[in-house]
Amino acid sequence: MINVIFVCLGNICRSPLGEGVFRELVREKGWSDLFHIDSAGTARYHVGKAPDPGSRKVAKQHGFSIDEQRARQFLPGDLGQWDYVIAMDASNRRNIEKLGQMVKGELFLLREFDVVEKGGDVPDPWSQGDAAFLESYQIIRRSCEELLNYIAEKHHLT
Ligand code: 4NP
Numbered sequence: 001m002i003n004v005i006f007v008c009l010g011n012i013c014r015s016p017l018g019e020g021v022f023r024e025l026v027r028e029k030g031w032s033d034l035f036h037i038d039s040a041g042t043a044r045y046h047v048g049k050a051p052d053p054g055s056r057k058v059a060k061q062h063g064f065s066i067d068e069q070r071a072r073q074f075l076p077g078d079l080g081q082w083d084y085v086i087a088m089d090a091s092n093r094r095n096i097e098k099l100g101q102m103v104k105g106e107l108f109l110l111r112e113f114d115v116v117e118k119g120g121d122v123p124d125p126w127s128q129g130d131a132a133f134l135e136s137y138q139i140i141r142r143s144c145e146e147l148l149n150y151i152a153e154k155h156h157l158t
Contacts, residue, residue, distance in 0.1 A: 002155055003036045003081060006110070007096060008088040011041030011071035013126045014136055015088060016051040018110065020059050020066040021137075021144045029148070031157060040074035042095035047071050054125055054133035062137065079103045084151065086110050089121035113146035114139060 006018030019039035026035050041047075049071045050056070059066045074096065078085070080103030087093035087109050096107060111120050122139050125132035151157075 001036050002034055002083055002151060003105070004084045004086065004151070005037075005074075005078065005082045006039040006086045006088070007042060007074050007092050008039075008122075009041055009043050009092060009095075009124070010046045010126065011039055011073070012046045012049055012052045013055050013124065013133070014122050014140065015039035015041065016066045016069045016071075017055050017059060017137055017140050018086060018088065018144065019069065020064055021141050022148065024064050025144055025148050029152075029157075031152075034155075034157070039069070040072050040078065042074050042092055044073040047073055052126065054128075054130065055137075057130065058133045058137045062141075074099070076100055084108065084147075086147065089124070091121075108147075110140065110143045110147070113143045113150065115146060116142060 006015040008015035016039055019037055023037050026032055051066050051069055056067055076099045079100055083105040085105060085107045087096060093109055110122055122136055125136045
């Protein structure tokens, strides 16, 4: 199993989209049985909640649903559970690092895989309008495509 988790602050806006987009890309390749995909937030404000309506809407507009997801917190125990921990922004990454050393796997910023503008933050659309959610979605989508290429190459998936 290849274990991939997307991490943001609240786990209601960006990382649910990361999880949903990546799950779709993996499904399109026929690799669903090979992957365990999840998302979490470094904060616990929204634990148990469904994704933000803005994220749910932009997902639906692009042909998939994230309505069944529920927010959970990224905990120290996660550091040993995942092959790829994918942070949405630099502050999420620092929050993960503060929990301790990664016991297993690699920690990346999602936009290290962005071919348009490499290495920055996925902007936080929380409490903003549809345009902000669309922009975050587009960044997440193109970055997840490259992330999957990277993982597929490492694991010799064809
Ligand atoms: P997310 O967005 O980290 O992409 O889920 C946020 C959601 C909630 C808050 C901040 C960011 N908040 O401060 O409650």
